[in-house]
Amino acid sequence: xxxxxxxxxxxxxxxxxxxxxxxxxxxxxxxxxxxxxxxxxxxxxxxxxxxxxxxxxxxxxxxxxxxxxxxxxxxxxxxxxxxxxxxxxxxxxxxxxxxxxxxxxxxxxxxxxxxxxxxxxxxxxxxxxxxxxxxxxxxxxxxxxxxxxxxxxxxxxxxxxxxxxxxxxxxxxxxxxxxxxxxxxxxxxxxxxxxxxxxxxxxxxxxxxxxxxxxxxxxxxxxxxxxxxxxxxxxxxxxxxxxxxx
Amino acid sequence: xxxxxxxxxxxxxxxxxxxxxxxxxxxxxxxxxxxxxxxxxxxxxxxxxxxxxxxxxxxxxxxxxxxxxxxxxxxxxxxxxxxxxxxxxxxxxxxxxxxxxxxxxxxxxxxxxxxxxxxxxxxxxxxxxxxxxxxxxxxxxxxxxxxxxxxxxxxxxxxxxxxxxxxxxxxxxxxxxxxxxxxxxxxxxxxxxxxxxxxxxxxxxxxxxxxxxxxxxxxxxxxxxxxxxxxxxxxxxxxxxxxxxxxxxxxxxxxxxxxxxxxxxxxxxxxxxxxxxxxxxxxxxxxxxxxxxxxxxxxxxxxxxxxxxxxxxxxxxxx
Numbered sequence: 001x002x003x004x005x006x007x008x009x010x011x012x013x014x015x016x017x018x019x020x021x022x023x024x025x026x027x028x029x030x031x032x033x034x035x036x037x038x039x040x041x042x043x044x045x046x047x048x049x050x051x052x053x054x055x056x057x058x059x060x061x062x063x064x065x066x067x068x069x070x071x072x073x074x075x076x077x078x079x080x081x082x083x084x085x086x087x088x089x090x091x092x093x094x095x096x097x098x099x100x101x102x103x104x105x106x107x108x109x110x111x112x113x114x115x116x117x118x119x120x121x122x123x124x125x126x127x128x129x130x131x132x133x134x135x136x137x138x139x140x141x142x143x144x145x146x147x148x149x150x151x152x153x154x155x156x157x158x159x160x161x162x163x164x165x166x167x168x169x170x171x172x173x174x175x176x177x178x179x180x181x182x183x184x185x186x187x188x189x190x191x192x193x194x195x196x197x198x199x200x201x202x203x204x205x206x207x208x209x210x211x212x213x214x215x216x217x218x219x220x221x222x223x224x225x226x227x228x229x230x231x232x233x234x235x236x237x238x239x240x241x242x243x244x245x246x
Numbered sequence: 247x248x249x250x251x252x253x254x255x256x257x258x259x260x261x262x263x264x265x266x267x268x269x270x271x272x273x274x275x276x277x278x279x280x281x282x283x284x285x286x287x288x289x290x291x292x293x294x295x296x297x298x299x300x301x302x303x304x305x306x307x308x309x310x311x312x313x314x315x316x317x318x319x320x321x322x323x324x325x326x327x328x329x330x331x332x333x334x335x336x337x338x339x340x341x342x343x344x345x346x347x348x349x350x351x352x353x354x355x356x357x358x359x360x361x362x363x364x365x366x367x368x369x370x371x372x373x374x375x376x377x378x379x380x381x382x383x384x385x386x387x388x389x390x391x392x393x394x395x396x397x398x399x400x401x402x403x404x405x406x407x408x409x410x411x412x413x414x415x416x417x418x419x420x421x422x423x424x425x426x427x428x429x430x431x432x433x434x435x436x437x438x439x440x441x442x443x444x445x446x447x448x449x450x451x452x453x454x455x456x457x458x459x460x461x462x463x464x465x466x467x468x469x470x471x472x473x474x475x476x477x478x479x480x481x482x483x484x485x486x487x488x489x490x491x492x493x494x495x496x497x498x499x500x501x502x503x504x505x506x507x508x509x510x511x512x513x514x515x516x517x518x519x520x521x522x523x524x525x526x527x528x529x530x531x532x533x534x535x536x537x538x539x540x541x542x543x544x545x546x547x548x549x550x551x552x553x554x555x556x557x558x559x560x561x562x563x564x565x
Binding site: 013014016017019037038093094097120124125126136138139140157158159160166177208213215216218227238239243246 | 256261315316317318321341342343345346347348349350352353354356357358359360361362370371375376377378379380381382383384385386387388389425426427428429430431432433434437439441442445469480487488490493494495497501502512513519520522523525526536537538539540541542543544545546549550553554557558561
C-alpha cells in the first residue's frame with residue numbers, strides 16, 4: 001500500500017493568537033509550530049495500514065519554506081519512509097491542493113490522507129480539492145478504516161450520527177480524532193529520520209483563488225455577572241429576561 | 247447572474263442549517279434569482295417550502311439512485327446545476343456534507359471558496375473563523391464565481407416569503423458513477439446534533455465521573471439542548487469523542503453554552519467562544535471560564551444542577 005500523508009504546520013494548541021499590526025499575518029514571535037494534530041493522526045494511521053498490509057510506503061508531504069523542516073523530520077521520526085517539501089509559501093487551499101495533486105498524480109498512490117482540518121485555518125478544504133483535481137473519491141472525517149485487498153470499509157462522522165461506507169483505492173480520506181492515538185517518535189526513529197530522504201520540490205505553478213485581507217481578534221468579552229449559588233432562580237431569570245435566550 | 251444554494255436534506259427533510267443558507271443566499275443575491283438544488287427523494291410539499299426562505303425555484307434530482315452521499319457524485323450534480331443556471335455564487339451549509347462538497351465544487355467551477363463564513367460579504371471580503379474561533383479572517387475571492395460555506399447558527403433564518411416552483415433536474419452524473427457505497431447509517435435518534443444545537447450543556451472533570459452524567463443530560467433535556475464535554479472527559483472515555491468541543495474537537499456557536507465543571511483551558515475556550523451567551527458553573531472562582539462567561543455561578547455542580555434543572559422546568563412549564 002502506497003500512502004501519501006499531507007502535513008501542515010500549525011501553531012501549538014496552547015498559543016494565544018495575536019496578529020501583526022497590519023492585520024495581515026499571525027504574530028509568530030514566541031509561537032511554537034507543530035504538526036497539525038489531525039495530520040499526526042493521519043500519519044499514524046497510514047503507518048498502521050502499511051504495517052497491516054505488510055508492504056508499501058508512507059510519504060509525508062508538506063507545502064512550506066525551510067522553516068517547516070523540523071516538523072517534516074519529526075514525521076520521518078514517527079515513521080514515514082520519505083518526505084517531500086514543496087518549496088512555497090502556503091497561502092490558499094487551492095494553491096496547496098494543486099501543488100500536492102500535481103506531485104501525486106503520476107506516483108501511483110493508493111491512498112492520500114489528510115487531517116479533517118488544520119487547526120489554524122480550519123478550512124478542511126485540501127483533501128476534497130486534491131480528490132477533485134485527481135477525480136478520486138473522498139471520504140471525510142473518518143473514525144476507522146480497514147482494508148480488505150484494495151477495498152476499504154470506513155466509518156465516518158455525519159451530521160447527527162455515523163455512516164459506514166465502502167470504496168476502492170485510489171481514494172482521499174481525512175482523519176478524525178477517534179481514528180488512532182498519535183505515535184511518539186522514539187530514539188531509534190529520531191536517529192533514522194536524519195538519513196531518510198527529504199526531497200525539496202519546486203512547484204510548477206502557484207495560483208491563488210482567495211486572499212485574506214484582514215485578520216482580526218474576536219471582540220473582548222464584558223465582565224461576567226455572578227449569581228450566588230444559593231439563588232439559582234436568579235440565573236434563570238437573567239437568561240430569560242435579560243439575555244432572552246431561554 | 248444568480249445564486250445557487252445546495253439544499254441538503256436527510257431522507258427528504260430539510261434542516262435549519264439549510265434554511266440559514268437559503269436566507270443568506272437571498273440576502274446576498276440583491277434581487278437576483280436564488281435557486282436551490284436538492285438531491286434524492288423529497289416531497290413536493292417540502293421542496294416548495296424552501297421558497298419561504300428565498301429560493302424562487304428548486305431543482306430537484308428526484309431519483310432514489312442518488313439518495314446516498316458520495317461527495318464526488320454530489321459535487322458534480324451541484325456544479326452542473328450551478329453551470330445550468332449560470333450561478334455566480336454557490337452557497338452551502340458548512341455541515342459535514344457541506345465541508346465534503348464545497349472544496350470539490352470550488353475546484354470544478356474554478357471558484358474561490360470561503361469556508362466557515364459567519365457574516366454577509368463586506369468591503370473587506372467575507373468574514374470567516376480561523377484559529378479555531380480565536381480569530382477571524384476577512385477573505386476575498388479572486389474569481390468570477392464564488393463558493394460560500396456558511397457556519398451553522400451564524401446567520402438568521404427568515405421565512406415568510408412565497409413558495410418555490412419545483413423543477414426536475416437531471417445532471418450528467420449517472421448512478422454508475424458512484425464509487426462510495428453506503429453500507430449502514432447509524433443515526434443517533436432523538437438527539438440534537440451538537441453542531442446545529444442552539445443550546446448546549448457541557449460537562450467537565452468537575453462532574454467526577456460518567457456515572458454523574460445524568461445531571462447534564464437531564465438539564466439538556468429540559469432545555470432541548472445537545473450535550474457536550476471537555477477534552478479530558480473524552481480522553482478518559484467518560485463520553486464519546488464526538489461530544490468533545492474545543493480546538494481539536496468540534497467548534498460550535500450555539501445561542502447558549504452552559505459549561506459545568508470545566509475550568510476553561512485555552513483550547514476549550516477557542517471551540518466555544520463564538521457562543522452568543524456563555525454560562526459557567528465552577529467551584530473555583532478563578533477558573534478561566536469566568537473570563538469569557540456572561541453569567542457565572544461559583545458553586546458545586548452537584549448542588550447547583552438539580553436546582554437549575556428544577557427552575558428551568560418551572561420556567562418552561564409556565565411559558
